[in-house]
Amino acid sequence: xxxxxxxxxxxxxxxxxxxLYLPIVLLVIYSFNAGRNVAVWAGWSTRWxxxxxxxxxxxxxxxxxxRVAFISASVATVLGTLAALVLVRQGRxxxxxxxxxxxxxxxxxxxxxxxxxxxLLFVAINFDRGFWTVTIAHIxxxxxxxxxxxxxxxxxxxxxxxxAAMDLGCPPxxxxxxxxxxxxxxxxxxxxxxAFTLSxxxxxxxSFTTGPGATTLPMRIYSAVRLGVTPEINAVCTILVGVxxxxxxxxxxxxKRQEAERQRAERMAAANR
Amino acid sequence: MATGPVKRSxxxxxxxxxxxxIRFDNITKRFGEFTAVDDLSLDIYEREFFxxxxxSGCGKTTLLRMLAGFEKPSEGRVFLDxxxxxxxxxxxxPVNMMFxxxxxxxxxxxxxxxxxxxxxxxxxxxxxxxxxxxxxxxxKLEAFARRRPDQLSGGQRxxxxxxxxxxxxxxxxxxxxxxxxxxxxxxxxxxxxxxDLQMELGLTFVIxxxxxxxxxxVSDRIAVMNEGRLVQVSTxxxxxxxxxxxxxxxxxxxxxxxEATVVTAEDDRFELTSDKWATRIVATAGDHRAEPxxxxxxxIRPEKMRISLDQPEDxxxxxxxxxxxxxxxxxxxxxxxxxxxxxxxxxSSVTNLTRLVERPITWDDRVWLSWPRxxxxxxxx
Numbered sequence: 001x002x003x004x005x006x007x008x009x010x011x012x013x014x015x016x017x018x019x020l021y022l023p024i025v026l027l028v029i030y031s032f033n034a035g036r037n038v039a040v041w042a043g044w045s046t047r048w049x050x051x052x053x054x055x056x057x058x059x060x061x062x063x064x065x066x067r068v069a070f071i072s073a074s075v076a077t078v079l080g081t082l083a084a085l086v087l088v089r090q091g092r093x094x095x096x097x098x099x100x101x102x103x104x105x106x107x108x109x110x111x112x113x114x115x116x117x118x119x120l121l122f123v124a125i126n127f128d129r130g131f132w133t134v135t136i137a138h139i140x141x142x143x144x145x146x147x148x149x150x151x152x153x154x155x156x157x158x159x160x161x162x163x164a165a166m167d168l169g170c171p172p173x174x175x176x177x178x179x180x181x182x183x184x185x186x187x188x189x190x191x192x193x194x195a196f197t198l199s200x201x202x203x204x205x206x207s208f209t210t211g212p213g214a215t216t217l218p219m220r221i222y223s224a225v226r227l228g229v230t231p232e233i234n235a236v237c238t239i240l241v242g243v244x245x246x247x248x249x250x251x252x253x254x255x256k257r258q259e260a261e262r263q264r265a266e267r268m269a270a271a272n273r
Numbered sequence: 274m275a276t277g278p279v280k281r282s283x284x285x286x287x288x289x290x291x292x293x294x295i296r297f298d299n300i301t302k303r304f305g306e307f308t309a310v311d312d313l314s315l316d317i318y319e320r321e322f323f324x325x326x327x328x329s330g331c332g333k334t335t336l337l338r339m340l341a342g343f344e345k346p347s348e349g350r351v352f353l354d355x356x357x358x359x360x361x362x363x364x365x366x367p368v369n370m371m372f373x374x375x376x377x378x379x380x381x382x383x384x385x386x387x388x389x390x391x392x393x394x395x396x397x398x399x400x401x402x403x404x405x406x407x408x409x410x411x412x413k414l415e416a417f418a419r420r421r422p423d424q425l426s427g428g429q430r431x432x433x434x435x436x437x438x439x440x441x442x443x444x445x446x447x448x449x450x451x452x453x454x455x456x457x458x459x460x461x462x463x464x465x466x467x468x469d470l471q472m473e474l475g476l477t478f479v480i481x482x483x484x485x486x487x488x489x490x491v492s493d494r495i496a497v498m499n500e501g502r503l504v505q506v507s508t509x510x511x512x513x514x515x516x517x518x519x520x521x522x523x524x525x526x527x528x529x530x531x532e533a534t535v536v537t538a539e540d541d542r543f544e545l546t547s548d549k550w551a552t553r554i555v556a557t558a559g560d561h562r563a564e565p566x567x568x569x570x571x572x573i574r575p576e577k578m579r580i581s582l583d584q585p586e587d588x589x590x591x592x593x594x595x596x597x598x599x600x601x602x603x604x605x606x607x608x609x610x611x612x613x614x615x616x617x618x619x620x621s622s623v624t625n626l627t628r629l630v631e632r633p634i635t636w637d638d639r640v641w642l643s644w645p646r647x648x649x650x651x652x653x654x
Contacts, residue, residue, distance in 0.1 A: 158374055160372045160374050160376040161376050161378060163341075163343055163363070163370075163372070164372055164376035164378075164437075165389070166342075166343075166362075166363045167341055167342075167363050167364070167369055167438075168369065168389050168390030168441065169364050169365075169390050169393035169394055169441070170364055170389075170393050171362075171364050172364075182380045183378075183380060262423065265421070265423045
């Protein structure tokens with residue numbers, strides 16, 4: 001028996017989604033506002049998008065953010081993968097509980113504290129604050145996320161694959177690069193993307209650890225908003241929302257394709273049994 | 274096949290001059306507090322199909338993994354073809370293993386999987402291609418060379434794993450529960466294929482299994498293991514017909530034990546008695562450690578117990594009365610569970626030679642069980 005959704009369901013859905021997306025929809029609409037005043041609608045226009053291209057400060061901030069995100073995500077993924085390998089593979093070693101707790105602590109640590117402690121460290125060792133301090137700080141907090149993602153894949157990884165490679169004459173290190181790494185690569189890419197997004201988003205930790213000439217986009221937006229929201233900011237945010245949405249869409253399409261591929265392979269296997 | 278007659282007379286373990294191909298020398302393996310293998314010594318000969326059989330946790334897989342090099346013995350040495358290989362890492366050992374999970378590389382095609390080991394040896398490309406083609410032909414998978422493992426059925430994957438482990442022409446092939454994931458029919462067929470392959474290639478195979486039927490089918494000799502020790506090492510026939518202990522007798526096949534007291538224990542004459550029966554129990558084989566007055570067990574297989582409705586002429590030797598307690602009709606045979614007057618329940622199996630639907634012996638019938646003197650074995654352990 002098929003039934004359409006009840007009134008109750010439709011209303012619940014509307015309320016829920018409005019709660020989630022109304023602010024973003026408003027932001028997108030107002031980014032196309034022709035007028036300078038944010039709160040007054042003055043007709044459609046894309047003038048704020050072209051104005052963006054003239055705004056060197058914003059462009060610089062975007063460039064800094066992308067570089068920080070790229071470098072920190074890459075380093076965090078490598079470190080996180082190493083940490084995950086030790087946690088999954090080393091078995092029960094002395095201090096394992098402490099170590100795994102310490103890897104995961106930054107996940108729940110308030111960002112203000114992480115930012116402050118990093119700032120204190122950089123001041124104490126007299127490290128000039130700027131691009132590299134922000135990058136290091138981002139590596140610190142995104143590494144644990146990467147470790148979690150890679151670890152969950154490694155737990156289900158069949159060690160006998162590596163053993164089979166060694167059995168066939170492959171030294172252990174080579175077996176890791178030829179067998180293990182390609183198989184866990186999707187998890188590593190996912191970890192990298194997560195770390196990249198986290199770095200792109202971050203305002204608090206970047207504010208604590210930045211220095212002259214290393215203002216990230218979230219920081220630039222935040223300081224601009226304090227002087228009053230301009231439609232230009234709405235435009236930047238709309239682009240960010242668009243980029244993130246496309247990223248999520250692409251990722252989900254790839255996953256769906258892989259799932260379909262896997263199911264087709266299984267049917268094929270069943271057919272020629 | 275030409276190797277047939279050779280195989281029949283193949284018994285290097287009976288030849289005192291034969292050199293062991295694989296030798297485990299006083300091997301002990303501990304994992305923390307747990308002793309997986311306990312001071313075990315074992316010789317395996319060239320071209321032998323050798324089975325390690327036992328319940329899970331008996332140490333059989335650990336033993337195999339020590340041969341492959343994945344585990345290092347805590348004590349003792351492992352020799353292969355006269356060389357001490359105890360400290361040789363797995364990638365330098367001339368043995369290959371077929372894994373229980375098959376461990377096929379999921380990101381490589383069937384032919385790349387098979388070629389993997391050859392590439393590690395830096396074999397020239399042309400030779401690799403020839404060898405891969407030869408292996409694919411051997412396991413009848415020529416049409417599937419470019420498939421990925423997830424596009425194959427379980428039986429096909431098993432063949433790829435076999436081809437991959439044979440591609441390097443190892444001195445010894447190790448098989449860790451190789452057929453565990455196959456259904457029963459396919460498993461039976463594959464067992465015979467494995468035997469043919471082993472004879473054809475003239476290789477030494479060491480198989481780990483918990484399936485006693487599989488071990489009996491494929492192997493020249495079986496080592497029955499329990500708690501990290503060898504319980505008995507012998508041919509399938511000897512293990513089945515002359516088990517050395519109640520553990521072995523019970524692990525391989527179905528068996529009845531009749532508990533009684535030893536009267537005589539001589540070379541080929543064992544006699545037991547018990548006030549439970551009027552009959553004497555006489556056997557021609559048994560454990561020579563048996564002492565008169567001791568408790569011992571007659572171990573006898575169900576198919577060797579004759580069941581009859583009429584009282585045999587001579588009931589003074591190997592003949593006990595009882596009542597049919599249960600009947601299991603399996604098609605080819607029927608198994609009768611008989612409750613002896615002394616209280617024990619013993620099994621007797623009868624081959625169904627005719628198409629009688631109405632069986633002559635049925636529930637609650639009074640029956641006599643009798644058996645020849647050379648049917649049972651007297652065991653003290």
